Amino acid sequence: MPIPILYCDRSSKELTSRFLQGAREDLTTATNRILPILEAVRTKGDSALYSYTETFDGIKLKGLTIDPKSIKTNIDLKTKEAFLRAKANIEAFHNEQKRETWSKVIDGNRLGVKYTPIPSLAVYAPGGKALYPSSVLMGIIPAKIAGVPRIQLITPPQKEGIPEILIWLAQILEIDRIVTVGGAQGIAACAYGTESVPKSEFIVGPGNAYVAAAKSYLSGQGLIGIDSPAGPSEVCIIADREANPKWIACDMLSQAEHGEDSSAILLTTDETLAKRVQEELEIALIERPKRLEMKRKAIYENSGIFVFPSMEDCIWFSNELAPEHLEIQTQNNEAIFSKIEHAGSVFLGPYSPVAMGDYISGTNHILPTARGSRIYSSLGVDTFLKRVTFQEVTKESLETLYPFVKLMSELEGLDEEHGTSVKVRTKDHQ
Amino acid sequence: MPIPILYCDRSSKELTSRFLQGAREDLTTATNRILPILEAVRTKGDSALYSYTETFDGIKLKGLTIDPKSIKTNIDLKTKEAFLRAKANIEAFHNEQKRETWSKVIDGNRLGVKYTPIPSLAVYAPGGKALYPSSVLMGIIPAKIAGVPRIQLITPPQKEGIPEILIWLAQILEIDRIVTVGGAQGIAACAYGTESVPKSEFIVGPGNAYVAAAKSYLSGQGLIGIDSPAGPSEVCIIADREANPKWIACDMLSQAEHGEDSSAILLTTDETLAKRVQEELEIALIERPKRLEMKRKAIYENSGIFVFPSMEDCIWFSNELAPEHLEIQTQNNEAIFSKIEHAGSVFLGPYSPVAMGDYISGTNHILPTARGSRIYSSLGVDTFLKRVTFQEVTKESLETLYPFVKLMSELEGLDEEHGTSVKVRTKDHQ
Structure with missing residues (x-):
């Protein structure tokens, strides 16, 4: 056949x-299973993380985070050369995606867009056979270039310890810490924050169904931003x-x-x-x-x-x-x-x-699947930037435009305050 | 006080x-109430829309959509002038946000980004006292400038008929149709598509808790893209x-x-x-x-x-x-x-x-609320564009870079096929 x-x-x-x-995976069953985990991490913090890790990973953790700078690594030169070449190319491509603040005078007023990074990010790296160091580069480099100030890596603990290649990548990418808690409990730790794990506002990276369900649920609750679901x-x-x-x-x-x-x-x-x-x-x-x-x-x-x-x-x-x-x-x-x-x-x-x-x-390999590219993009610098629009209205333009604001706010039943906030600034009312 | x-x-x-x-509103109760509505619309299509509109809005609809071009409107000149001025300024500001395809040679290969619009959009406009015609401009103009080919407006039916101002705006904005079904059933109609209502891949615009719950649920299912939740x-x-x-x-x-x-x-x-x-x-x-x-x-x-x-x-x-x-x-x-x-x-x-x-x-007034601006942006042309990355690798660069791909794919256990797909293209193997 x-x-x-x-x-x-x-x-x-x-x-x-x-x-x-x-x-697209149906996450209903996974969501039902993870809800108690999320709640336990939210209310009990670190102690829930220790306990779930023992139950699910069979590992008694001594601590929940690792400072990559504190660990000596011994990666061979050839491997370093390959990852550094990839890093340089990914950086070059994503550097082209930086955004500059701009402004323009429109109808007498200065209007513009300023780009600012999201405040914090966690990148999930699956463990075991699904460990793809290349994905760590893809998740972190665009965020670094966007200027995200706080970045942590989440990855499940391994009996043999966290793979050296991950630690070395964390070192060269200069990220804050590695959180050694996997699954839904790792996602919850970053979304809520615990005694040991600082909260992240945004979480990206592929994981199993429980990781996907946790990301999707917490994003729906408005707690975190996420990348498009991986399939x-x-x-x-x-x-x-x-x-x-x-x-x-x-x-x-x-x-x-x-x-x-x-x-x-x-x-x-x-x-x-x-x-x-x-x-x-x-x-x-x-x-x-x-x-x-x-x-x-x-x-x-x-x-x-x-x-x-x-x-x-x-x-x-x-x-x-x-x-x-x-x-x-x-x-x-x-x-x-x-x-x-x-x-x-x-x-x-x-x-x-x-x-x-x-x-x-150099292009990013974290991409929308399951026909998602109809509406979503790959990971890029834009994923981690927001457009803050701004405007400075002149006295003259406010005078000219007030009659329009008056009419439109009346039509919408918002003239008493919206309309007045412009009217009080006109010549006749000062 | x-x-x-x-x-x-x-x-x-x-x-x-x-x-x-x-x-952020807790949508759990609303979500439980709308799930049967979504399912009915998905399976029964138009007939469910007629029936829910009679139940919830007390209106027996004769049809589910309106072609704005087919209706005569009589909007006074002053109102037209105000909305046209707003439209011109919003267009001017959002025209500055257009994106151009670019490419650059990086490590011997041409890499770039092409911007393409999402395929279709529905903009929700609440009815009754929450009818804000200005929001219709804000939702549709950036999508038009992004080049979205199919745009429809969803709004609840009114006993007195759809407000003339909405119909006139639909005319000047050249949108395809007005879907006169509100609430979760209106969102479901656009997300699934019915006999009368074409499917939309993306839905934006504020609504009540049921509208918000429907948008959030359907987005979590991977069926539609949405704007950031309104609070x-x-x-x-x-x-x-x-x-x-x-x-x-x-x-x-x-x-x-x-x-x-x-x-x-x-x-x-x-x-x-x-x-x-x-x-x-x-x-x-x-x-x-x-x-x-x-x-x-x-x-x-x-x-x-x-x-x-x-x-x-x-x-x-x-x-x-x-x-x-x-x-x-x-x-x-x-x-x-x-x-x-x-x-x-x-x-x-x-x-x-x-x-x-x-x-x-001219700036957009559909903005992230509830501290959402930490990670989300206002509506803009970027909301409706995707970044399609592309690359053209040269024969020479493939030769140079193959050893790195070999090493990295071996490390990730993907050498047999990933590695081979590059190796077969090298000189030694042709």
Whole structure:
């Protein structure tokens, strides 16, 4: 049973619809389980954190936070070189996203926008097999560039201790502390603050269903801001007959390597390419058997090769999918990209596999999933900045504009005070 | 019982703490009440909308939507002139917020950001006494400038029909339709889509607790994007001895005019000013008795005059409050503003009462409340744009960077596919 090749047009709803559901996790069960945890952390603070960590992680913590500066690390030079190169590129790309205060005179008055950072941030880094040091760079660097003054890292404790690479990253990123409490209790600690853990106003980073449910619930309560919810990883690839089928198969398996619920979609007009990618996937699954069952499930059950009558149809379907990652490997990449409306991050040309962006090129790999790119963006400097608008009205402009304010406030039944607050400042009333 | 004057310093937690709670509404009860409504609209579509409108609004609708172009309106010239002036200023300010695609070569590769609009928007406009036509301008103009292709207005039906001013605004703003269904059922109609009401991906605008609960719940489900939750209106005023106490009292009452839960806070170092504003508030409440009980409650119970030892302390407390509106009426407005970190919109100098921004100057009056400006912004063009990042990696750069990707992907246990997807593109493997 190779990956299906689906011959479609825009009316093929029976073939396309299941890819357009948006696989957002139902968090109801997880939310019900975490509510008592949140309440315990809110009311009991540190002692609840010690107790949940013993219960859930089987670890008796001696303290809840680590000062990364206080710990010696011994990371080899090659590893340092790789992460420092990634850091430099991520910094260069996000430095371009800084915002400057501006103002302009409009109808006689000076109006403008000043950008200020959010006051504090916690970045969640999952533990165990889901430990991705690269995600720590992606979460923290944009916040640093935005100027967020207080940043802490949350990560579950490990029996062998917190991985050295995390501590070293915390050192070079100059963050305040590592909070060694995972799960919903770690999120609650940062959202409410405890004796040992200072409150964070904003929490980002992927985690399991309990972490996601805690973030979502606490954000709904107005306690914290969060990034867009993380779901299974996905790639969409638009390719034509000139594309390399082996490379495309590798890129599809790259997503499959993340989990059995991951999805890889190829859109093409070329039946030959479709069949060759189908073959290359079979070959690759034999040649590279690591995590085989997971990759097979992702490819056979959640992925697909779509053959559409025209490139316009491929673009249409890509925009419907609003994929997390979009690769364009055709003879007309720029023309196609100009018609792309919704995608988290776009990879142009044959030498831009998603893995380049995952690790080293400099773009952010924390991206909206589950069709979220219709309305959300990847993590960036803007995620951590607010627009504070401002205005300075002149005496003359206030005189000129008062009659309009009078009329509009009367219409809205707010003339007695809103109207008066302008009227008292006019010449006739001073 | 005049408004309290509170002599404070940074340690006066017993005086300041209740103003730092962030009066976010508890939506639990409202959420439980709306869940069956959402489910009915999702499964039964139009018929549920007709039935709920009859039950809740006592109106038998003949249709659920109105095409504004199909209706003749008769708005007087003065009213048109006022709203058109406001529209022009709001457009001018928000036009400055447009974003251009950019790219830059970083470590040999072209990286950039393209801005695209969200696909669709619904703007909620409350009915009855809370009908604020100015808010319709504030919700729709930034979305139009962002390029949002499909925009609809949702508003509860009225026995006397939809107000002409709303229809005229819908005409000049060129929106697609008015959905004449209010409350949670109106929000659900737009979030799910029904036979008559097209789905919207994003919903903004203030409403009652049921509207707020529906927006928050559906956003948590990943179905729609929303603006930051709306709460009671608030103003904070930083003033020194040169400020006009009568004007300040007017500005405070302007907020009080919105509701008894509204809040007006004066921060000053000058005891004389504090006492004179206290007196002016008493005078004004006698002189302008409209909505007296409401204004008295807001001023006496939810507002306060704070006298701090230094201007630095006033700034500190303003940043702790993170007010929706901040007025600065001192001899050093710019110096103080430069230290402001959190505020929705800032009004500089004696001729900038909040009412100017509410109606006519051009800044947006849909702002984060309940201390939300620590992490959220006012509505703006950015609200309706997403950052689509992109990259084009060169063959040479891929060769150079492959060893780093190899090392990092091995460290994360993702070398078999992530690493391979880069390796197959290197010279040695082609």
